[in-house]
Amino acid sequence: MPLPPKIKGCLSLVSDEQGYLKEGAPITDSTPYEVRRAQELNAQLGPKGTPEAVDLLCDLHNTTANMGMCLIFYSFDWIALHIYNYIQSKMTSAPVTAIQMDISETYSLESVGKHGIAIEVGPQPHGVTRADIFNLMKEAVDLTIECLQKLNSGKKHVLVFCEDTVLPRKHVKAICNCYCTLPTGSTFEGGKVEAYTLVKSVDYPRDPTTNNITAAIHPQLQDNDFKLLKPGDPIFLSFSGETVKHEGEELYPVFVNECAYYEKKIAFHLAKKVTVTFPSVSVKKVD
Structure with missing residues (x-):
């Protein structure tokens, strides 16, 4: 199923936990493969922080921890929250949770896009294929694309907020300058989600x-x-x-006994539960 053309996106199986997306020395014959590949992806999908970067980048991960179906994002922005709410409301095969990583500067792959989400599914040991984990990931990807297709359906319109938005003013300004493609009068209802x-x-x-x-x-x-x-x-x-x-x-506790965290000296993270309000979005036709 192709991605909708109006909100450009990328679904990737490549991660960047070592921070190779940082700008560094020029590529040479001795440059490690991970560094070379990270810079290739940054050039292909970004460059990061530029108008040319893809609108949405979804990075797919498996984890050895018992995280179930978990979405990870670095800010509670409107696209991430609407996708999270959509997946949570549609998926019945497993509970869906979300974690916000409050990091000032990120180098993970999804950070290359203007908006980014990581989908973590587990538990799955490295080198092992599990049909249930594969199907959970596939369902989450299908629902993400389905949500984007709904956002992109119809003709081009200006995206505006309903009056009850509680996002900071800078986010309101940014979103009102975006374009969406809902039919005239359509509304994506806002609400509250736990994260x-x-x-x-x-x-x-x-x-x-x-x-x-x-x-x-x-x-x-x-x-x-x-x-x-x-x-x-x-x-x-x-x-x-x-x-x-x-x-x-x-x-x-989250990411309990995650294999990839041993080298980082992390046995588990501790998190607090919060309730996040996200705005309804509606459209008006551009004359």
């Missing part, structure tokens, strides 16, 4: 001399992403049998 914002990351207990990990994720925490973690709840079980308990405020 999560990151608070902090937690590392594994380590030997102070060797810096080696000395404990594993506690069985009561393992596979319990998005379940409220209270003070005193077990989070680690040391290799000598001691339990390490959570201290501090009640928060939600």
Whole structure:
């Protein structure tokens, strides 16, 4: 199914967790493949931060953590929230959650587009194909394209906000300068959605001399992403049998025991649940 032509987009299986999209030295014969490929993608889909960048870029990820179907974005912008709400309302095969990564400067692939979303699905071990995980990802991609097609249906119109918008003025100005293609009088209803914002990351207990990990994720925490973690709840079980308990405020663990985070010294993230209001959008015909 081709992407709608009016809101340009890109669906990609390539990630950039190492930050290779940063501008760096010129490409040479000794340049690592990841750096070379990242700069090729930036040239093809961007350049990042320019008017030529694609309107929407969707980056597809699998995770070893029990995240289910999770959307990740770096700002609560109107396109991301409408797509999230659409997928959440249509998908019945799994719960759909969303996390906002509050990072001032990002280098992930989806950040190359004017708008970007990462879709994380798990748990799936590396090197293993699981039909259920594949089908979840396919359903999310199909619903994303379906949502974009609805936004792009009809003739060109100016996109405007309904009066009850609560977005900052700078976002209102940006969106009113955009073009959408809903039929005259059509409205995408706004509303409220629950999402999560990151608070902090937690590392594994380590030997102070060797810096080696000395404990594993506690069985009561393992596979319990998005379940409220209270003070005193077990989070680690040391290799000598001691339990390490959570201290501090009640928060939600995410990306618990993610394989790719070992090298980053992250056992899991802690997040808080928030309610986000997103605006209705309607259109009026351009004379």
